[in-house]
Amino acid sequence: MQQSDFIKAVFEFVILIFSLCVHECAHAWTASLLGDQTARMQGRVTLNPMYHVDPIGTLLFPGLMIFGPFLGLSFFGGMLVGWAKPTPVMTRNFRKIIRDDNLTTFAGPASNLLIALAAFTVLVVMIFAIPNGRLVVLSSFIGALSPGGDLAPQPLVMLCTLAILINLSLFIFNLLPIPPLDGSHFVRNMLPYNAVQVYDRIGGWISYLLMIFVGGYIMRALLTPALRLVFTALYHL
Numbered sequence: 001m002q003q004s005d006f007i008k009a010v011f012e013f014v015i016l017i018f019s020l021c022v023h024e025c026a027h028a029w030t031a032s033l034l035g036d037q038t039a040r041m042q043g044r045v046t047l048n049p050m051y052h053v054d055p056i057g058t059l060l061f062p063g064l065m066i067f068g069p070f071l072g073l074s075f076f077g078g079m080l081v082g083w084a085k086p087t088p089v090m091t092r093n094f095r096k097i098i099r100d101d102n103l104t105t106f107a108g109p110a111s112n113l114l115i116a117l118a119a120f121t122v123l124v125v126m127i128f129a130i131p132n133g134r135l136v137v138l139s140s141f142i143g144a145l146s147p148g149g150d151l152a153p154q155p156l157v158m159l160c161t162l163a164i165l166i167n168l169s170l171f172i173f174n175l176l177p178i179p180p181l182d183g184s185h186f187v188r189n190m191l192p193y194n195a196v197q198v199y200d201r202i203g204g205w206i207s208y209l210l211m212i213f214v215g216g217y218i219m220r221a222l223l224t225p226a227l228r229l230v231f232t233a234l235y236h237l
Helices: 003-033 055-071 097-129 133-144 155-174 182-190 193-199 205-236
Strands: none
Touching (some): 097 133, 155 205
16 A cells, blocks of 8 residues: 555545535535424534534444555455434424425435535536646546556545545435435335335344445445546546
8 A cells, every 4th residue: 555545545534524514414404494493403504523423434434444455454445435423304394294304315415416516527627727637637537546556646636536436425325225324215205104114124233234235336336337427527528
């Protein structure tokens, strides 16, 4: 492992924590906008990590994923996801329960997609604003995604590339229909009453195992073509 890989790992960890905070803040803000003030009264409409950090999902699990390879724990490499403390939502406070619950739920993944789009926009601006912009952006984009590579990515391009990588990962991961991920709320709102009772019994370690193994496999399968699409868009602009 090179020193540049450790620097990228630190960037990844910081960006991931920030992105998780934005995600939960988006849930809280949208719920408040739609009539449920539960999260706002608990101070969750904020980007302050102290209000969102989950010791396992925000620190331990992502820490092992990101820094594990430096400790010889290669099993933990290659997955850049995590979760924060769930945002409390009382759906009975909504005017239209199912609609508003779905909007509040989608606000989290949507916020991650917006961060990825913002980072992509910065890369587009750099292509046209700096000398040899396309070459710098494309080579740095590849370098930021290639551990141990010889390419030294330009710092701002590396930051934006990692922001795209992490937030696309969170967007895909959170839409998986595995409790308690956001995707499970959409599924739950479509199920009949008896099916909801069965669905709600999925939890605990079963959910964690599904998220890590099944969710991780699906996420990587979808993330690769998504990143390829981003690279192709930058190449042809």
